[in-house]
Structure formats: structure tokens, C-alpha cells
Amino acid sequence: MIPEFENPERLWTLLLLPVLVIVYLVLLRLKGRVALRFTNTGVLNRVVGAQRRWTRHLAVAMSLASLVALGLAYANPLGTERQPRERATVVLVVDTSLSMSAEDVEPSRLEAAKAAAGTFVENLPDSFNVAVVALSGRPSIVVPPTTDRGVTQRAIAALELADGTAIGDSIDAALRAVDQAPPGEDDEEPAPAMVVLLSDGASTEGAAPDQAVSRAKGRDIPVFTIAYGTQNGFVDIDGQRENVAPDTATLERIAVETGGRSVDADDAESLATAYRQIGSVVGYEDVKKPITAQYAFAALGFAIVAALGAVMMAARWPR
Incomplete structure (x- = not known):
């Protein structure tokens, strides 16, 4: 080197x-x-x-x-030299599509994801602004960036199932959340931003993720992805059993193209490990x-x- x-x-x-x-x-x-x-x-x-x-x-x-x-x-x-970041904006995107009701991860994908996301947020530095986006067919910013961990934790705990999976639109929602972050002090550059996206399936609605990925890349906002669930997971919808395996290829491509990291998690323990791995990157920066x-x-x-x-x-x- x-x-x-x-x-x-x-x-x-x-x-x-x-x-x-x-x-x-x-x-x-x-x-x-x-x-x-x-x-x-x-x-x-x-x-x-x-x-x-x-x-x-x-x-x-x-x-x-x-x-x-x-x-x-x-x-x-x-x-x-790696050192802790003093400030940052982290947007946590959690999949709330119907496939998250699958029970291949106990007690269910959604409940395990909420618990792991809460622990992840709790371990972030207090100075970090954290936002929460619900990933569904119509993604929404549940909580804009805030340092109030109580508000963030309550928002995560209140996430509920919804129809559809629009990964591209969810990334765009995360970028809008970044724009809502409180401004820094005078003469202070905007805090670095990053997105942590957890999804257990393929995008079924909204725009293709490629354009949203390009926008995130253009703004130097890395997207860290977690491909969540087992390949044999299933849900019963309208009397029909459907396989809900995660789209690992798409999530890995999103992470690579934006400069993030892609991690797989197929149970509660590996999900907690995935969040810890991402947290070790999100919470630190390389300083010359x-x-x-x-x-x-x-x-x-x-x-x-x-x-x-x-x-x-x-x-x-x-x-």
C-alpha cells in the first residue's frame, strides 16, 4: 500500500x-x-x-x-486510525411486509427484527441522530432523525405488518429522512449519513431499486443491508402458502454499489450479530x-x- x-x-x-x-x-x-x-x-x-x-x-x-x-x-x-464518530445520522429501515409474519425466526421475523433493531439503536453513540422508516408497499418515515432514544424505541416497538415490499421507494424515503436531520452548529459540515436496511424478500412494488441506489451513491450515503430470514420461510396468504426467501443478490448489490456492507441473518442470534457488525462500522470512521x-x-x-x-x-x- x-x-x-x-x-x-x-x-x-x-x-x-x-x-x-x-x-x-x-x-x-x-x-x-x-x-x-x-x-x-x-x-x-x-x-x-x-x-x-x-x-x-x-x-x-x-x-x-x-x-x-x-x-x-x-x-x-x-x-x-479508526476512531469513534462524534456525530452521524443513521436511518434504520425495517421491513414490515406481510412476509415478516413468517415464524422461521422465533417468535416471528418481525418481532425478532424489532428486538434486534432496538438493541442496535441503544448501542449507538448518544450524539447520533436516528430515524426509522417502515419498509412496505408504501414506505413511511415513522420517526425523523432524533437523538431521543425513547422516541425511537417506541417507534420500533410499534411497527406493524403492511402489504407490499418497495425497496427502491424505501431507500428514497431514507434519503428524505436524512434531509430532515437537525442542522449542525455554525460553520459545521453536515453530519455523515448512512442507511441500515433490513428486508426479508424481493421488491414487489414501486420503482426498481437501481435509481434509488444511484441517488444514494451520488450523495455518498452508504446503504448497509441485512438479508433476513431462511430460504425455506413461508407465509399463508389468502389460503395459499408462499415461500418468502430473502433476495440476497439484490441486497448485496445495493450495499456494494453504495459503499455499504451486506450481511445475512437467518435466526435471532445471527441477526443480533449482523447488527453488531454493522454497528462496528457505522460507529467508527477512518481518520488520517x-x-x-x-x-x-x-x-x-x-x-x-x-x-x-x-x-x-x-x-x-x-x-
Whole structure:
């Protein structure tokens, strides 16, 4: 991975390294010519002592490595550090279609989903604004973004079954919810927003998800998806038994295209795990920070090794 630098224009100092290497090679060549003048190898041995060729090369190599590290440190390298977000807007989209009455997840898909969603919201930082959208044939914003966890929890607990599944329209509803988030303080950028969408079936109504996904991507709002339920889940509607397996392919595509993450959950335990995984991403962000000290420390280490090599060449060790 190529490191990033706060002052990349300072990397020009590294151009001096090839010059030093060339100078070193030239000096070696000149020294070799001088050595040829001594025909008595005993005399030559007394002149140059018992120093070893590898010691000299090691000292030079470590000196050059130290200079490289110093040159990189001079350009102020940047590293990535994960730290908790101070604020964000999270829109929780929960499927309330009739398929959520399936009991392949005890006590039912909807009840288990409500419990897991409540735990997820409770574990988010208090400073986060949380909105709730009910995913059905006619999606609605149940609660606009708020930091009042009591209001959010009551809204989740009150979710009820409804007809239809309109995933695309639900994403659009989530984007409208983001627009309702309270403004930040003066000169403060809008809080980053993200959508967490749980669905147990394929989209059956409304616009295709593709356009809504494009709008979310254009606004840099990632959609994290949870494909919920088992492949053998079923419900009885109008006297007919229908399979209600989750559309994992569509949900995965939504997550990938918007920069989110897709997770599968087929029981209450895996659903809780899915929310924890998403929470570990939603609650943190990658921040660029200077790591100049690390490069300076490396340069010091190389310099110490080079100095030891120089001492070994200069000292006359007893035989």
C-alpha cells in the first residue's frame, strides 16, 4: 500500500540518494585501483586491517536507509486510525411486509427484527441522530432523525405488518429522512449519513431499486443491508402458502454499489450479530493522522546500526 503524505512535494529530497550511491560506487572503484599498487599482500593486510567487506557495505546500506526514512519523515507521512464518530445520522429501515409474519425466526421475523433493531439503536453513540422508516408497499418515515432514544424505541416497538415490499421507494424515503436531520452548529459540515436496511424478500412494488441506489451513491450515503430470514420461510396468504426467501443478490448489490456492507441473518442470534457488525462500522470512521515519529524512529534505528558498523571498521580488535 502506497503511503500518503501531507507534504508530498518534499519527497524531492529522496533524489539525492541515487547521487550518494553513485559517489559510493565511484569511491569503491578508485580504492580498488589504489589497492592494486600493493603487491605485498601482507603489507596490504596491515594497511587495511582486518575489516570485512560486508561490514563496510552494511554500514553504508544502513546509512542510506536512514536517509530514506528521514526523507519520508520530512514529507510528513499520514496513517489511518479508526476512531469513534462524534456525530452521524443513521436511518434504520425495517421491513414490515406481510412476509415478516413468517415464524422461521422465533417468535416471528418481525418481532425478532424489532428486538434486534432496538438493541442496535441503544448501542449507538448518544450524539447520533436516528430515524426509522417502515419498509412496505408504501414506505413511511415513522420517526425523523432524533437523538431521543425513547422516541425511537417506541417507534420500533410499534411497527406493524403492511402489504407490499418497495425497496427502491424505501431507500428514497431514507434519503428524505436524512434531509430532515437537525442542522449542525455554525460553520459545521453536515453530519455523515448512512442507511441500515433490513428486508426479508424481493421488491414487489414501486420503482426498481437501481435509481434509488444511484441517488444514494451520488450523495455518498452508504446503504448497509441485512438479508433476513431462511430460504425455506413461508407465509399463508389468502389460503395459499408462499415461500418468502430473502433476495440476497439484490441486497448485496445495493450495499456494494453504495459503499455499504451486506450481511445475512437467518435466526435471532445471527441477526443480533449482523447488527453488531454493522454497528462496528457505522460507529467508527477512518481518520488520517501524521505518523512522522514512526519514520523518524526507523531512521534512528538505521543510523544506530550504521554507527555500529563504522565503529567495527575503525576499531582494532585484539586477535
